[in-house]
Amino acid sequence: MKKMKFKYILYTLAVFLSTSACQDFLDPESLSTFDSEYIFSNADDARKAVNAMYVHYSHDGFRSRLSNNMTGNTDIEHAGGSSDGARYQIWRLDAQENNGDLAYVWNIGYQAIRDANIAIEGISASEALNSNDVALSNEMYHLLGEAYTMRAYWYSMLIFYFGDVPFSTQAPAVDVEFNLPKEDRNVILSTVIQDLIDIEEKMKWADDTRYGIEQINREYTLGMIARLALQRGGYYLTPELSMARESDYLDYYKIARDYSNKLMTLKDRDLPEDFRQIFMNQCKFISPVNEDILFEVPFAIGRGDVAWNIGIRVDGGNHEYGSGSNYMAMPPTYLYSFDAEDKRLPVTCGLYTINSDFIQELVSSGSMNISQGKWSRHFLDTPPGRTTAKGTGINWPMLRYSDVILMFAEAENEINGPTAEAQAALKRVRQRAFDEAVWNTKVDQYVSTASANKESFFDAIVDERAWEFGGEMIRKYELIRWNLYSEKINETVEGCKQMADEALAGTGTLPDYLYTKLDETGNLVILNLHEKLIAPPDDSWERESWLISMSSETTTDGYAEWMTRDWDNYVNPGNIGVPEGVIRYIFPIPTIGIDNSKGLLKNDGYNFGY
Structure with a gap:
């Protein structure tokens, strides 16, 4: 019931806000005409204001673009085609300013940031935040943490796609200037990381919240500190088309290590033995706390595109499950990189489709369209209907505990080499992937060999993250920060x-x-x-x-x-005027952002307009 209730709240909010969902970049109009002081004077109304941040996940800019479609191509997820449509331009790395999908992401990113800023400012100024009512104060501090974390996530994504971007931390007001110049990406990341460090101890664990892993919780915020720190400490593309990292990068690897370790110390949990069940739970609308998924986007029934544009393909026809395709194939090199005994292989790589007669068939060999096998509409307990397509209601995973464990291993190795602690973390993840009878060779000996030196252990982390998170569409960001994309x-x-x-x-x-x-x-x-x-x-x-x-x-x-x-x-990056060995993953700021900036923003650098 907890899960369905939050889905319903988000659905009604989405309907209420849909008429204003395409406001201009950093439009200073408030989400509500109610007096801000009243809204944030009590936890119930403050909760509603914070919930408004989540509605943007239901926009196409996230649910079918940013969450999955825009994250190819990588070494483990492959998208393509010959169309000139918006997503094909993005996959080919030659999107123009008028690309509609980029505009979607820019718009909802800054709308979500706007709503987070409203919540942060309103809660921070509220007497309820430091009320003598301990329960009220605790709830308000948690809501504040949700807002800071949401804002940090969206700035992280905007930076990955557009590089240096405008940085606003103020709520809309008549005396606040919202046409801002670009801010250095590293300044933004450093700021939002510190925001989360300052608030995380005042947040609630998922099992203490009303909606569990369907709302931002302390586990997710701790994990996001580590993820953002690795982004800040990693490589990035400069406007001069070279990959660089800052000289203080080890400081951020230390943050990543310390805060992933903090979660592992304070709120450790066993990794579920059944890897498939993690994702089957999502297809069955089950959201357990204290397991692998730390936070998942709660799509309402009728919302969300999981198992419509990603997952095992189902052809509509003589059955009641509707139709769903798969826009992101997995290259055969990825399939055959797995150990044949790795239990993640059959879960991750979908080798069959469901035809119109609801019969399983081998995936089309013409395009090697190996799918993300972790989700499918035919896993749903209740068939959604013969004519259905979008809107399965299946949640989308934002961060898993195994990710935190591997971030710890990576950061510890970068700082101190493959220590016993780093090796133990890698073993935890691999143990779930193999039967205990073969742990001696597949886990212990494997990790021992990989731990010969810092470089070989890093290579093992790169591989392990591929096998663990295939189809979850985070590989692009990892290849960028590792400078391994090309x-x-x-x-x-x-x-x-x-x-x-x-x-x-x-x-x-x-x-x-x-x-x-x-x-x-x-x-x-x-x-x-x-x-x-x-x-x-x-x-x-x-x-x-x-x-x-x-x-x-x-x-x-x-x-x-x-x-x-x-x-x-x-x-062949020379096709778009990029030096050999460089992948221009940065895209131009969309036209709407340029036009609304009153001349402050322009697409300079990155050889745009080549």
């Missing part, structure tokens, strides 16, 4: 080409063809996912083209078109 994309393209060459030549050990059939329960069974077979054991198996489909007789280079087209501007 290297990993090139590895992926070359790896795909090698697979295609070996399949065409009949060499190598991976399967050129797969042999499949349906078992007695209607589930797709693959006989030889990890090995080449000349023939199946009997005629009950059907042969399907697999890695052999990555070659083509119709293209000039002999490879399937998606292999070179979709990553072209990544591996």
